[in-house]
Amino acid sequence: MAERSLNAILTDINTQIKTVSFGAKITTRGLCYLQEKDGKTFPLENLNTKSGLKISWDDKYPLQTYHRILSVEKETDTTQGVGNKVSTRRVYNMRLVGIGSKASLSVSPYEDNQEIAKTVCDSLPNFITSSEYLEVEGMEVIKQTVYDSEWPGVDHQKKLSLEGIAFWVDYSLKIKIC
Numbered sequence: 001m002a003e004r005s006l007n008a009i010l011t012d013i014n015t016q017i018k019t020v021s022f023g024a025k026i027t028t029r030g031l032c033y034l035q036e037k038d039g040k041t042f043p044l045e046n047l048n049t050k051s052g053l054k055i056s057w058d059d060k061y062p063l064q065t066y067h068r069i070l071s072v073e074k075e076t077d078t079t080q081g082v083g084n085k086v087s088t089r090r091v092y093n094m095r096l097v098g099i100g101s102k103a104s105l106s107v108s109p110y111e112d113n114q115e116i117a118k119t120v121c122d123s124l125p126n127f128i129t130s131s132e133y134l135e136v137e138g139m140e141v142i143k144q145t146v147y148d149s150e151w152p153g154v155d156h157q158k159k160l161s162l163e164g165i166a167f168w169v170d171y172s173l174k175i176k177i178c
Contacts, residue, residue, distance in 0.1 A: 003090070003175060003177055004129075006031065006069075006092065006173075007030055009128055009132055009173065009175070010030050010067050012128050012129075013124065013125065013128065013134070014029075014065070016123050017065060017120055017123050017124070020123050022062070022105055022116075022119075025104070026062070026065060026120075027063070027064045028065050029065065029067075030045060030066065030067065031066075031068070031069070032045045032066040032067065032068050032097075033069075036153075039153050040151070040153040041150075041151060042055065042056060042151055043066055043150055055099070056151070057099055057101075057164065059104060061100060061104075063098055063100030063104075063105050063116070064099055065097065065120065066096075066097055067095070067096055068097065069093070070093040070094060072090065072092055074088060074089070074091070075089045076088050085178045087178060088176075089174050089175060090175045091172055091174050091175075092172065093137075093170070093172050094171050094172065095168050095170050095171075096120070096168060096171065097146065097150055097166075097168045098116070098117065098166070098167050099146075099150075099165060100164070100165040101163055101164060101165065102116075102163055102164070102165055103163055105165065113143060113165050113166065114141040114167070116165055116167070117139055117167035117169065118139075120167075121169045124136060124169065124171060131175060132173065132174070132175050133174045134171055134173050134174075135172050135174070136170075136171045137172055138170045140167060141167045143165075143167075146168055147166055150168075
């Protein structure tokens with residue numbers, strides 16, 4: 001079985017994210033990279049165009065999610081494999097980021113930033129295919145930490161502190177190559 005593209009795998013993960021109770025209100029995005037311009041940094045979605053799509057807080061989107069690569073590694077296991085080929089996995093250490101507005105997403109008083117983050121995190125599939133495995137590594141729900149990491153140099157308005165949703169879920173995506 002040939003190794004699938006990362007974008008195809010992220011599409012499958014995004015399909016799972018949309019299965020949560022408020023999934024119809026989530027705009028799932030694909031792979032993004034942090035881009036710096038004029039002293040400000042922001043996530044940019046690779047749309048195979050010259051400019052890409054800049055991701056920012058926008059109240060017309062109740063919740064936007066996107067994925068970023070933190071690092072890529074290759075693991076080998078000499079005790080497994082086929083014939084003279086050693087078992088090999090590509091490991092993408094990834095971050096799923098969510099940003100949005102609670103008022104546009106939910107009217108339930110109990111659904112706050114950490115509850116929304118937990119719901120999205122719990123929707124992530126353990127197995128995507130028989131050779132693709134996802135493992136959640138951790139979660140960040142302190143909004144200012146997320147803003148400072150994903151949008152350094154960008155001043156987020158004070159109203160985002162209560163109304164805003166900002167979280168990330170770090171996960172590893174392990175893909176069996178051989």
